């Protein structure tokens with residue numbers, strides 16, 4: 001029986017299954033196909049329900065719910081962001097998500113999304129850069145060499161051919177880890193001792209640090225003409241990475257303005273500062289890069305449609321490869337209106353044992 005014929009079974013993708021799925025497909029192929037799915041959904045952006053994510057902030061971090069629907073499928077992600085977690089051996093970001101059939105409301109997939117979020121964030125960054133960075137951009141600085149960093153490097157190489165990396169982290173062991181993980185994949189890697197050194201000659205600067213504060217990871221003098229900035233780590237109220245002066249010199253591209261104005265780098269700017277939505281650049285409704293001297297900034301915060309695309313892609317892939325666990329998540333009484341009778345029959349069975 002195929003995944004689609006099993007009415008009351010919800011396919012479940014554990015962390016172990018996700019890793020095996022990604023490796024079976026191949027990391028580069030996975031990123032390229034996922035990026036294509038994200039691009040496809042960005043092209044039909046107006047078809048989606050959109051709302052800024054629902055965030056519950058605390059002193060230590062944030063827990064967020066990210067829902068969306070295209071009228072046929074519904075998806076949501078649960079995700080946290082706790083910058084101090086790594087000190088206790090926990091991830092800064094963990095996530096899981098659900099994809100459902102709008103027609104009957106039944107979940108069609110429950111999936112881990114910690115690994116999937118790293119992949120979808122990197123794929124989204126690379127899609128934006130494909131439309132915004134100077135063509136032939138081969139050198140990328142990555143500031144912040146934690147959990148997301150290798151995924152960013154791999155997506156940019158797979159989609160744009162960016163194969164020269166300049167890495168910097170305030171913790172040199174993170175930089176060493178990142179460089180070691182990317183060995184033997186065709187990258188030329190320079191481990192740098194400062195932001196100044198990392199951005200030297202970079203066509204693209206990715207900032208992907210974690211700190212729950214207004215930080216200045218990149219100052220104005222770090223950004224020369226023509227650079228594309230992929231700002232990933234500033235994604236919460238009070239949590240930014242770029243100096244305001246950079247924002248004032250850049251053309252700014254965002255996912256969903258009502259969410260980015262709350263969470264992104266542009267929280268530092270007046271609420272009417274002009275920004276362009278990335279989906280409009282992809283469809284050709286808006287102009288992206290106009291010349292080689294322009295500074296383009298993708299103020300990434302992560303939007304629900306990217307997670308929807310990721311869940312949609314994974315659902316199609318596991319159906320094709322038959323790689324999932326069957327989860328007993330939905331009650332299935334013989335008579336749909338006799339839920340209580342199902343409980344009674346279970347009670348009888350248990351007392352007979």
Ligand SMILES: NC(=O)c1ccc[n+]([C@@H]2O[C@H](COP(=O)([O-])OP(=O)(O)OC[C@H]3O[C@@H](n4cnc5c(N)ncnc54)[C@H](O)[C@@H]3O)[C@@H](O)[C@H]2O)c1
Nearest residue numbers: 092121144146147148169170174208209210233300301302
């Ligand atoms: N935009 C999105 O869609 C999206 C998605 C996922 C994660 N994120 C964000 O990306 C960031 C990184 O996530 P992660 O899972 O890699 O976190 P992580 O904790 O694993 O890594 C963060 C790294 O940043 C380094 N760092 C902190 N301050 C720094 C500084 N001033 N200069 C240089 N390096 C510094 C830390 O030492 C650490 O190695 C987080 O802020 C997270 O919220 C954004």
